[in-house]
Amino acid sequence: xxxxxxxxTEERLAEIRRVAAENAATNGGTxxxxxxxxxxxxxxxxxxxxxxxxxxxxxxxxxxxxxxSSCIAFAAQLFRADPSLIRLALWIGLIGxxxxxxxxxxxxxxxxxxxxxxxxxxxxxxxxxxxxxLVAFSGCAFLGVLxxxxxxxxxxxxxxxxxxxxxxxxxxxxxxxxxxxxGVLIGATAIPVWSQNRKFLPAHFLTSGLGGASGILELAxxxxxxxxxxxxxxxxxxxxxxxxxxxxKPAVDAPLHHGRYxxxxxxxxxxxxxxxxxxxxxxxxxxxxxHTAAVCFLLGALLSRCAWIWAGRTSAKxxxxxxxxxxxxxxxx
Amino acid sequence: xxxxxxxxDSTICIGCxxxxxxxxxxxxxxxxxxxxxxxxxxxxxxxxxxxWRHVLFLEQPQAAGPQIADTQDPFRWIFLSDVCKHCANSxxxxxxxTGSIVRTEFGSVFVQPDICNGCGYCVVSCPFGVIDRRxxxxxAFKCTFCYDRQKVGLMPACATACPTQSIQFGPLDELRERAxxxxxxxxxxxxADARVYDPQETSVGGIxxxxxxxxxxxxxxxxxxxxxPTVYLKSAWTSAFVSAAVLFTVVCAAFAVR
Numbered sequence: 001x002x003x004x005x006x007x008x009t010e011e012r013l014a015e016i017r018r019v020a021a022e023n024a025a026t027n028g029g030t031x032x033x034x035x036x037x038x039x040x041x042x043x044x045x046x047x048x049x050x051x052x053x054x055x056x057x058x059x060x061x062x063x064x065x066x067x068x069s070s071c072i073a074f075a076a077q078l079f080r081a082d083p084s085l086i087r088l089a090l091w092i093g094l095i096g097x098x099x100x101x102x103x104x105x106x107x108x109x110x111x112x113x114x115x116x117x118x119x120x121x122x123x124x125x126x127x128x129x130x131x132x133x134l135v136a137f138s139g140c141a142f143l144g145v146l147x148x149x150x151x152x153x154x155x156x157x158x159x160x161x162x163x164x165x166x167x168x169x170x171x172x173x174x175x176x177x178x179x180x181x182x183g184v185l186i187g188a189t190a191i192p193v194w195s196q197n198r199k200f201l202p203a204h205f206l207t208s209g210l211g212g213a214s215g216i217l218e219l220a221x222x223x224x225x226x227x228x229x230x231x232x233x234x235x236x237x238x239x240x241x242x243x244x245x246x247x248x249k250p251a252v253d254a255p256l257h258h259g260r261y262x263x264x265x266x267x268x269x270x271x272x273x274x275x276x277x278x279x280x281x282x283x284x285x286x287x288x289x290x291h292t293a294a295v296c297f298l299l300g301a302l303l304s305r306c307a308w309i310w311a312g313r314t315s316a317k318x319x320x321x322x323x324x325x326x327x328x329x330x331x332x333x
Numbered sequence: 334x335x336x337x338x339x340x341x342d343s344t345i346c347i348g349c350x351x352x353x354x355x356x357x358x359x360x361x362x363x364x365x366x367x368x369x370x371x372x373x374x375x376x377x378x379x380x381x382x383x384x385w386r387h388v389l390f391l392e393q394p395q396a397a398g399p400q401i402a403d404t405q406d407p408f409r410w411i412f413l414s415d416v417c418k419h420c421a422n423s424x425x426x427x428x429x430x431t432g433s434i435v436r437t438e439f440g441s442v443f444v445q446p447d448i449c450n451g452c453g454y455c456v457v458s459c460p461f462g463v464i465d466r467r468x469x470x471x472x473a474f475k476c477t478f479c480y481d482r483q484k485v486g487l488m489p490a491c492a493t494a495c496p497t498q499s500i501q502f503g504p505l506d507e508l509r510e511r512a513x514x515x516x517x518x519x520x521x522x523x524x525a526d527a528r529v530y531d532p533q534e535t536s537v538g539g540i541x542x543x544x545x546x547x548x549x550x551x552x553x554x555x556x557x558x559x560x561x562p563t564v565y566l567k568s569a570w571t572s573a574f575v576s577a578a579v580l581f582t583v584v585c586a587a588f589a590v591r
Contacts, residue, residue: 009404009405010404010405010406017371020369020370020371039551040551040552040554041389041391041551041552041553041554042372042375044372044378044379044554045379045462046461046462046554046555046556047457047459047460047461047462048381048456048457048459048462048463048464048465049456049457050453050456050457051453051456051465051466052453068580071580071581071584072584075581075584075585075587075588076588078585078588079585079588079589081588107452107453108450108451108452108471109449109450109451109452109453109466109467109470109471109472109473110449110450110451110471110472111450113431113448113449113450113451114450116431116432116433116448116449116450117430117431117450117452119431119432119448120430120431120432122427122429122430122432124427124563124566125427125428125429125430125454126566126569127428127430127452127454128430130430131430172581176577176580176581177573177577179577180573180574180576180577181573183569183572183573184566184569184570184572184573185454186457187565187569188458188562188563188565188566188569189428189457189458189562189565190424190457190458190459190460190462190559190560190562191457194457195562195565198565198568198569198572199568199569199571199572200572201569201572202569202570202572202573202576203572203576206573206576206577206580207576207580210580210583210584225587225590226587226588226590227587229586229587229590230583230584230587233583233587312457316457316462319551319554320551322556323551323556323557326556326557326558326559327557327558329558331558331560332558332560333536333560333564333565333567333568
């Protein structure tokens with residue numbers, strides 16, 4: 001007597017797969033049946049994508065501008081620029097300092113527990129340092145605005161001047177940290193497109209914040225040589241960055257060059273770089289030209305933050321690139 | 334307190350998924366979706382906020398050798414129960430700004446659910462893609478190494494449920510020795526590509542939940558050379574400080590020119 005025909009035959013497996021396909025099986029975006037073990041596990045993601053939504057890129061954008069704006073206020077004070085420019089730059093810093101925490105708190109999974117961010121001080125955690133930087137910057141920005149308003153209203157006592165210098169200087173320092181730490185925040189992670197670009201990101205975010213802050217001052221009417229120079233320098237630098245990214249296209253940067261986030265990245269780069277630079281060059285005498293260049297740059301800066309953060313989502317889903325990078329030794333610090 | 338560890342041996346695993354079920358039952362982990370993936374018998378696909386043990390089913394085109402499924406078209410079928418690695422130098426722990434993620438007396442990495450505010454930074458800091466934020470809840474979750482069970486002298490739920498003792502639990506040093514011995518044994522019996530996956534030579538510094546696997550780690554979505562992301566801090570902060578100094582100089586120059 002023969003043993004019964006085994007139930008687990010290839011026909012039976014094929015039937016199961018056919019039923020699964022008909023019932024809209026999700027299969028990691030691959031055709032099934034798929035042989036595993038060809039460089040990854042069915043090409044399923046080996047990392048988790050960032051969970052952050054629109055509040056975080058907007059925070060990067062506003063934090064960058066307000067942080068650098070406080071730095072501009074300090075430098076302008078040092079070189080005795082127009083007091084109304086200094087006043088506006090200080091106020092931009094303070095308004096940014098007020099808006100930023102609201103965005104971050106809204107992004108938390110448990111917003112009511114936002115104060116837990118101040119439970120620890122961990123230098124090895126950029127997010128911990130960022131929370132403290134934001135607190136410090138808010139205090140310094142407030143001090144700067146308060147003392148400046150007092151001086152403008154006639155309280156010209158030495159102590160008020162001294163406190164104003166303190167507020168402006170500390171606002172500049174903490175403001176620069178605020179505008180640049182976000183590059184460190186995403187650079188020091190496991191997401192390949194971020195960690196491989198970790199030296200570039202702080203420099204780019206600072207350049208972007210500077211052009212944005214200077215752009216806002218121009219839009220408010222300060223069409224002075226200083227803001228024109230800063231406009232040229234920042235859009236010039238962003239043009240160079242755009243060229244570099246298009247010349248060197250390693251596999252890890254694929255999320256920046258393909259798909260919808262690739263389009264976003266390209267648009268942002270063109271607006272911040274060549275578009276605002278060319279507008280500034282060929283339309284430099286008219287206020288409308290400088291305003292247009294400023295708007296181009298600001299829009300590009302916002303889109304760039306979005307592109308970088310959302311490219312992290314794609315990068316987390318490229319296991320074969322991630323593993324190849326590790327095999328090549330490029331993930332060593 | 335002695336550090337405890339998991340040794341998960343894929344060459345013994347039968348793919349029964351008792352570990353997935355036991356973990357879910359003991360820890361009251363919510364459902365994570367009822368998808369038919371079409372990827373062998375793996376319908377879980379990866380670890381996550383609501384998946385703390387995940388059984389992999391690798392089908393490899395190999396007609397002869399160890400661990401071949403004897404069907405009409407023979408293929409090599411490997412099963413592995415994946416879990417949080419409880420790294421010696423842990424990316425999620427270093428990243429956590431609230432101090433929610435801590436090292437327990439057993440050497441495991443534990444997320445304190447009453448402190449976590451769901452910032453999501455641990456999620457992008459894990460080089461193994463383990464920890465995630467639970468959307469409905471807002472907080473981050475992962476394997477607890479059954480901290481509550483260990484505290485009263487029990488083994489974790491998955492190790493207890495495993496019918497073949499593919500998941501072994503015990504002191505870290507003892508299990509590391511056991512893993513080495515097991516691999517030597519396997520290689521003698523013809524499993525030429527058997528190895529221990531425990532990246533001690535990287536900045537992660539070794540993991541407390543390590544594996545005996547066949548073939549390359551990539552086949553299991555295990556990173557061949559994981560790094561704890563804190564090693565990237567120095568170059569990133571240096572760039573920030575240098576760029577900030579340059580920016581300040583440029584701004585001063587712009588205002589000096591007037």
